[in-house]
Amino acid sequence: MAEIVLETKELKKVYGTQVKTQVLHGIDLAVRKGEFASIIGYSGSGKSTLLNILGALDKPTSGQVLFRGMDFGKMTENDLAAFRNENLGFIFQFHHLLPEFTALENVLIPTWIRGGRGRGKDVKKAKELLDLVGLSEFLNKKSTNLSGGQQQRVAIARALVNEPALLLGDEPTGNLDSDTTDQIYGLFRTINEELGTTLLIVTHNDHIAAKSDRVVELTDGKVSRDYSNLELGAEDAFRQVAPVYCKFCPHQPAHGGQSHLL
Amino acid sequence: MGFEWKVALRFLKEGRGQTLFILLGIAVGVSVQVFLNTLITGLQDNLIDQTVGTSPHVWVSGRNGFQETPLEASNVIRGNFLEKDTDLGGWEVVEQVLEERKDLTAVSPVAEGSGNLVKGGLAVPVLLRGIDLEKADGIYRISGRMVSGSPSLEGNQVLVGLDLARENEIGTGDVVQVALPDGSSQSFTVSGIFDLGNGTLNGSWIFLDLGRAQRLFGLGDRISKIELQVADVFQAEAVADSVEGRLEGVLAENWIESNASLLSALQSQGSSSLLIQVFVLLAITLGISSVLAVSVVQKSKQLGILKAMGARNASASRIFLYQGALLGIGGALLGIGLGIGLIRMFLWGTAIQTGVPLFPLDPTLESMAVIGAIATVASTLAALLPAKRSSKLNPVEVIRNG
Structure with a gap:
């Protein structure tokens, strides 16, 4: 078994001080190195909250998050910022590129924050990544002049530039059409296999969930299912996730069915 | 970056x-x-x-007690009027002390007295100011403000103000008669005419050599005052105070006192x-x-x-x-x-x-x-x-x- 990269113990999150809303009810989760895992669940099940806590953007009300044994709770704000910069890559639903900068500059920003001067090695790395996501012709275009899919690919390159151990995605294809979603999935797979990056993706997309290695389903702030797709066939894997997204057609794939199964 | x-x-x-x-x-x-x-x-x-560009900012005169010969220098009867004696004795020492100061731009000793210019039977009151031309230039820039003639005070040469010259039809090279307070009369050769840009001064001032003025007014080796210009005109008051503090028995007045409203x-x-x-x-x-x-x-x-x-x-x-x-x-x-x-x-x-x-x-x-x-x-x-x-x-x- 590969080493555990990220681990949570009894993770709880309560929002609000007067009217309290408990979003996470004790999550125990362990993510191993090299895993490509999806987190699925209905809206409000706590997926994004969990991901933000795992990404050191938000703090749990109680419980622990450990990254290679390092406890987030014992790190200062600045430690956490440096940690995010060096070990994590984020991909959001809305690409969240900085419109003031070009594609290449956007990819370089995490290296600037790390203290790099934007020269030599970093630029080479950024260009390689943009090449990997198929955008080597768009280096110097402002991000606002790129299509949605292109922007999301720039965001993926940006998430990878500091060679993070863990890539976190919060509905990274939520805003894209199905063809582009396929491309992005392909990229995730490439990154996972070629760079050995661990991926943890919150997704509403049955397609991506079905094709990831592992699926963690949250229901009302608890892990309701946690299984591996590796032993299942493609169709079975899809049947497993479909009901989450299609309440009224438990045995039919959502979004037009079989055509999504590649 | x-x-x-x-x-x-x-x-x-x-x-x-x-x-x-x-x-x-x-x-x-x-x-x-x-x-x-x-x-x-x-x-x-x-x-x-x-206002004060070409006039002294501070003027230092004597106060009772500073004179080398105090008995002589108390209130002296001269003619038929009483004159408070503010003459400055031992002024070379004072001048030397003042010249060492960095906050002064000009130091000029003056021996002055009044007289009457006699011309065609008329007597015009004038102020005879004995100066060292080079030093006085530091304040009045006389040499640069000559209307005619040349700035020279040798022998019995004098420089006459523009208005005074005009009103009395005096030209360069003329000889003028001046009646002095002691009743004597003195003749001077006008070597030049100056314009200080001020009607009062131009209408009454006559510059002559310092030593000559001392003799004419019986000052001996004393002078009337030392005029100063200071680097920062607004510091005139402070400079005057510090001069008084440094030199016992002198009176230092400044332009600020006399121009309060401005x-x-x-x-x-x-x-x-x-x-x-x-x-x-x-x-x-x-x-x-x-x-x-x-x-x-x-x-x-x-x-x-x-x-x-x-x-x-x-x-x-x-x-x-x-x-x-x-x-x-x-x-x-x-x-x-x-x-x-x-x-x-x-x-x-x-x-x-x-x-x-x-x-x-x-x-x-x-x-x-x-x-x-x-x-x-x-x-x-x-x-x-x-x-x-x-x-x-x-x-x-x-x-x-x-």
């Missing part, structure tokens, strides 16, 4: 219209400050120059100008602060992303502080340029009719640097509040809301 600078610069560059407007806002404010400052300074300098006018002018400048600065600061505050809201998404990617809270703050500083520096430079333009226009405008500007305006590098520096510091401070907001921004909220 840290990444905060890169981001700050880019934010400004991409917010073109907004950046341009705030830059112009600062520039206009700074230009008003530069112009106003130069105008007020020029006006004051001009007024002061006209000074208070200048002072109130100066302070109202300062007040205007403070309000201009306040307006600039508030302008920048509000523009940057809006900018924090506009850029909150970008800041959230930067933070998610590992930018520290302090870095997020710095991005806005740097924007404030950059706006300040840019606006100040632009404003100084504009200010110089305004000054040029003023000089040109006031010179249309006469060909000579109303009064000289000379913006000093120093004052412009100070104004620019203050604007830059104020702009940076104006960014403090926005910077704090930027630091407190929670990335999760930005990301969650798309």
